[in-house]
Amino acid sequence: MSKIKIGVLAVQGDVTENFLATMASMSELGIDGSVIQVKTVEQISELDGLIIPGGESTVIGQMSLVNGAIKKIKEKIESGMPVFGICAGMVFLSKNSKDRVVGNVDQPLLDILDVKIERNSFGRQKDSFEANISMDPIGISSFNGVFIRAPSVSETGSGVEILAKFNEKIVAVKQGNILATAFHPELTRDISLHKSFVKLVDNLN
């Protein structure tokens, strides 16, 4: 088995927190591999797995378009590379996104996760919240969900498995090797979600 290489897309957002959570996951699992912050096409082409962090999906999308990263990421995911999208990352992975207040927004999307997203689904920053979430399908029964101006999934395609709901809204999904959450596991001390992503990457390698 070769050493796995997981990247954190370092265009905009909370890159460091995801980098550290992934490093901690690897060391706890005893998996030999490296974590790198990636931005360029060359860096992305070498990856076995990618995390798209929280941030502003409009900015991550637009800036990934500038240097061609968006095309490379899509290509890699289509050829089977596991990806974990968090909040803005979940929006960026989706096929369709609209804002709860503003409506349709012209923003670059990877167009690969078969869901419709409602951005800012729970309201503005003052409505951001922490709540307990369970993701029983992947064996995580209790998780502190940190929702910051979070999106939710309003419709899912046939290949999409729902992992968690909060107050009737879908907040975590899985489609093949694509994992996406509306909340931020990297802002908690609980690395169980990052660990399950690292395992997913490792099993394929």
Next chain:
Amino acid sequence: MIPLSGDIPNAKGVVCENIDSNSIARGTSTLKRGFAHMLKNGVVMDVTTVEQAQIAEEAGAVSVMVLDKLPSDVRKAGGVARTASIRIIEEIMDHVTIPVMAKCRIGHMYEAKVLDETNVDMIDESEVLTPADEYHHIWKWDYTTPFVNGARSLAEALRRIEEGAAMIRTKGEPGTGNVAEAIYHIKKVNEELRAIKSIYDSDDKQDLVKMAREFKVSYDLVEETAKIGRLPVVNFAAGGIATPADAAYLMSLGCDGIFVGSGIFKAEDAQERARAVVLATTFWEEPDKVKDAQKMIDERQSLLGLDVKNLELKMQDRGSTV
């Protein structure tokens, strides 16, 4: 990991409630500081109208800051500068998907309450506006909405964090188009962080106590900061940034992101410049890309700018010194 802890006991801004038999919490430090983390490597742009806010969003701004007048116009107009019109703030909130911030006067608890009720995503207790209280900053733990504050030194930054600020920015000298003060402030903060880190590393508790007294903040906050060797919250550059090269330079000094005030919408080439500053902030580590960004702007259309030495009003001096 940058610690997200730091809630004070019984902070009034933390609201617990039950939704659908789930208990939830709002306004915690994790949510407030976490929000600031989502802005990292981004550019926050000062705007005064919906049109400017939309230009900013399309250019790739991570957030917009709503003002009644841009800082350079505040400087020209004189008089008392207050928080922006609520109707304009709301109109902007209805037209862009990115977070919307607004400024309140230093110490003005009720401008802050009004902005909190308006549901802006972050409140900037800002020296650009005329201070309402020369002796007290706002006790920001009382609010569910997160705050950003300006700082010229580590002591100022830590005092604001102790009052509940979820994010810090350099003060620079707003409305001048002159980046010199922002550079000076971030270098000073970095130098002071290195100094307390080395005290921590040499396990000299007595000297850390001395620093806490000098900074006029609690020992625990000084120790936490000294241990990690950086501010415990996100730290942006602000005050006088006008060009892509300005933004890239401040990123290289370790800033987590950029605020641009008058630099964009007081320039003649605002649309191009907004995009160029975002590109330079994103790709600051690649000089050829910063050059391409710099090439998008025309220096003849930059905000003329002011020499900081000859200013009648130094906004950075505003606010209580304790």
